[in-house]
Amino acid sequence: MSRDDAATAALARRLIDWQRQHGRHTLPWQQTRDPYRVWLSEIMLQQTQVSTVLGYYERFLTRFPDVQALAAAPLDEVLALWAGLGYYSRARNLHRCAQAVVQDWGGVFPSTAAQLATLPGIGRSTSAAVAAFCFGERVAILDGNVKRVLSRVLGFGEDLAQTVAERRLWDNAEAQLPPAGEGVEAYTQGLMDLGATVCTPRQPSCLLCPWQDLCVARREGRPEAYPVKTRKLKRGRRSHALLWLTQGDAVFLVQKPATGVWAGLWTLPEFDDVDSLQAWLAEGPGPGEVGATFTHVLTHLDLALTPVRRALPVDSPLAQGPLLRWPTGRWVPRAALAEHGLPAPVRKLLDAGPT
Numbered sequence: 001m002s003r004d005d006a007a008t009a010a011l012a013r014r015l016i017d018w019q020r021q022h023g024r025h026t027l028p029w030q031q032t033r034d035p036y037r038v039w040l041s042e043i044m045l046q047q048t049q050v051s052t053v054l055g056y057y058e059r060f061l062t063r064f065p066d067v068q069a070l071a072a073a074p075l076d077e078v079l080a081l082w083a084g085l086g087y088y089s090r091a092r093n094l095h096r097c098a099q100a101v102v103q104d105w106g107g108v109f110p111s112t113a114a115q116l117a118t119l120p121g122i123g124r125s126t127s128a129a130v131a132a133f134c135f136g137e138r139v140a141i142l143d144g145n146v147k148r149v150l151s152r153v154l155g156f157g158e159d160l161a162q163t164v165a166e167r168r169l170w171d172n173a174e175a176q177l178p179p180a181g182e183g184v185e186a187y188t189q190g191l192m193d194l195g196a197t198v199c200t201p202r203q204p205s206c207l208l209c210p211w212q213d214l215c216v217a218r219r220e221g222r223p224e225a226y227p228v229k230t231r232k233l234k235r236g237r238r239s240h241a242l243l244w245l246t247q248g249d250a251v252f253l254v255q256k257p258a259t260g261v262w263a264g265l266w267t268l269p270e271f272d273d274v275d276s277l278q279a280w281l282a283e284g285p286g287p288g289e290v291g292a293t294f295t296h297v298l299t300h301l302d303l304a305l306t307p308v309r310r311a312l313p314v315d316s317p318l319a320q321g322p323l324l325r326w327p328t329g330r331w332v333p334r335a336a337l338a339e340h341g342l343p344a345p346v347r348k349l350l351d352a353g354p355t
Contacts (some may be wrong), residue, residue: 011214012178012187018210021189024197028057030189034051035109035134036067037071039097042126043090043309046143048290050196056085066105079264079341087299092264093121110306113139124170129271140173140178141188142166145195150176155216161231199223237302241277242268242346243288244309244353247316247331253329253340261301266340268307268349269326277308284308284318296345307349 024030027050029041041059044053060081064070070078072142074093082091098118101109111117116127124142131137142150147160150173158165178187198205206218218224220353245252245268253266259270262310271277274290288310296303324328332340 008176009179011176011211012182014210015194015261016178016183016186019186019193020233021192021207022184023193028054033134035111035130037061038133039109039126039130040285042129043094043121044085046126047087047163048085050266052085056082063286067098067101067109070095071102076266076341077262078341080339081341083265083341083347084344088265088341090121090261096120097122097125109134110136111135129188132184136184137185138177140162140170140177141191141193142170144200145175146191147227149191149195149199150199152204152217152223153211153215155220156226159227160227160229160300188315235300235302235303238305239273239304241271241274242305242307242349243277243280243310244268244291244307245273245350246309247312248314249334250331251334251337252323252329253342254326255333261298262305262343264341265343266332267343267346274306274308281308282309284322285312285316294345296343305345309353 014038027041029037032038041053041057044057044060058283061068063081064073064076066278073095075092078095079088079091080089084096085091100119101107101186107221110119111131112128112135113124113131116122117124119127122130125146128137128139128141129143131139132141133253147169150156151160156169156172158168160166160169177182192208194211198208202224204223206212206215206223209215209218212218217226243252252269254269256262256265256267258264271280288308291307291309293304293306296305334350337347342350
């Protein structure tokens, strides 16, 4: 073993020892080497906090205990269980991936990161995490937390908005791996734990870090300067009026197209503005009650939503013919709302509204 190899092994050993003594050990997906459960947790944890994921993870496993059950389920049911977790493309890819595992792999997850990365919705870091945790493959991960940890420790100041810079950080991540057979599972978990609990985006707890004396960012006194990523997400703003049409205890919902915001979810019919919505209502039972406009913040978009509520008599002709404008629409009883994947703001609106 060369001097550099020995230094890398010592660095990895520090993290492994720290993880075993101070890391997280009670999360439900840490108690298994089942790739289905580990994969499910990895997808849910993308851009979502552990505290939020815990309840969803247990509910998913109760309803879909294995990949075959998930693959066989209707997408609507998957989206309904995912509702409120956000980033709904993850749920659609989750369903597609389960079907691919069943159809192409006989219901058994492949055992290498390279094979896992060919499945829908599984990127390089997620495939590596599943391969390391479930099959002990010596392969690097590089999720958001790990980018922060490694860029700080190594003083990696290249702009990660550039593909070539991210590729070089991947090379660094691979170079830091422990030797074969020396705890890649604990090392991988240690990187995740360090980023989640110690090397946080703001006010990192450097005195608790096993790499504190080696960390370039700490030595420079500016850990929050790393990682460097200059490209800013361009935010947009969009306004819609929502037709909140009820009849008895049922509400009229439409399914969104397979692409775009809230793709595949069920929501209230949308109009460009309140005036156009009221003009549509004027052809039937008359104007609706305009509610307060509220803003729902997405990653790249602010949605200003104005609900307009109209309760129809049970025998109203508007409940049929004119609603053919929305071919995907259906009347959904209040008791069945939980069976439909609703965007979080629409669910909150309906839950808070009058019966």
